[in-house]
Amino acid sequence: xxxxxxxxxxxxxxxxxxxxxxxxxxxxxxxYWMTWVRQAPGKGLEWVAxxxxxxxxxxxxxxxxxxxxxxxxxxxxxxxxxxxSLRAEDTGVYYCARAKxxxxxxxxxxxxxxxxxxxxxxxVSS
Amino acid sequence: DIQLTQSPSSLSASVGDRxxxxxxxxxxxxxxxNWYQQKPGEAPRLLVYAASNLxxxxxxxxxxxxxxxxxxxxxxxxxxxxxxxYFCQHIYTSPASxxxxxxxxxxxx
Numbered sequence: 001x002x003x004x005x006x007x008x009x010x011x012x013x014x015x016x017x018x019x020x021x022x023x024x025x026x027x028x029x030x031x032y033w034m035t036w037v038r039q040a041p042g043k044g045l046e047w048v049a050x051x052x053x054x055x056x057x058x059x060x061x062x063x064x065x066x067x068x069x070x071x072x073x074x075x076x077x078x079x080x081x082x083x084x085s086l087r088a089e090d091t092g093v094y095y096c097a098r099a100k101x102x103x104x105x106x107x108x109x110x111x112x113x114x115x116x117x118x119x120x121x122x123x124v125s126s
Numbered sequence: 127d128i129q130l131t132q133s134p135s136s137l138s139a140s141v142g143d144r145x146x147x148x149x150x151x152x153x154x155x156x157x158x159x160n161w162y163q164q165k166p167g168e169a170p171r172l173l174v175y176a177a178s179n180l181x182x183x184x185x186x187x188x189x190x191x192x193x194x195x196x197x198x199x200x201x202x203x204x205x206x207x208x209x210x211x212y213f214c215q216h217i218y219t220s221p222a223s224x225x226x227x228x229x230x231x232x233x234x235x
Contacts, residue, residue, distance in 0.1 A: 044213060045162070045213055045226040050222070095169055105179075108156075108157045108177075110158075110179065112181075114181065117169065
């Protein structure tokens with residue numbers, strides 16, 4: 001069974017740092033792009049960052065660019081999100097997700113988050 | 127940046143009803159659109175990718191359609207387990223952007 005398990009969330013003061021981890025099992029981790037998505041309390045989903053299979057490409061939402069860093073360790077089947085200069089608006093549940101990509105039967109490119117963890121909660125407050 | 131809007135923001139429906147949710151993009155995004163379902167306290171679940179491709183294991187009462195700027199997710203006969211919030215998401219790789227729509231909450235009438 002494919003499984004993603006996040007950890008590392010908690011309460012942190014504004015301006016502080018936190019490192020989230022995501023442990024993968026049941027999949028060939030190095031074959032997939034991986035993604036972090038967050039959800040503020042009572043709000044919608046927000047894509048945060050994603051990273052290519054070999055870690056060579058990384059992309060970030062404008063809201064976290066320069067403050068967050070996504071990384072991965074394929075040997076340990078783990079994904080990370082290093083978060084610095086945290087703000088109250090970074091509060092929420094952070095989900096790790098696997099991304100599948102390719103071409104459909106009608107030759108349309110697709111990229112979608114098909115496996116999700118249960119999330120870890122980050123609270124930024126003094 | 128490409129903006130997504132969803133309508134309605136919420137709806138009330140009965141078991142057995144046909145339900146349609148729409149997602150509109152501010153620019154042409156071809157078929158680069160996914161749909162997710164999220165129930166309270168749970169992680170999102172992928173339903174449809176590339177506008178019209180049903181994810182494995184998703185019931186056939188769900189279907190996606192559209193291209194360009196207008197998309198829809200239909201549920202042919204609403205079941206009790208379908209009461210949830212539905213999000214569309216566009217995929218854009220240059221520059222990378224994976225924006226979600228604001229969501230549509232489907233509630234029991």
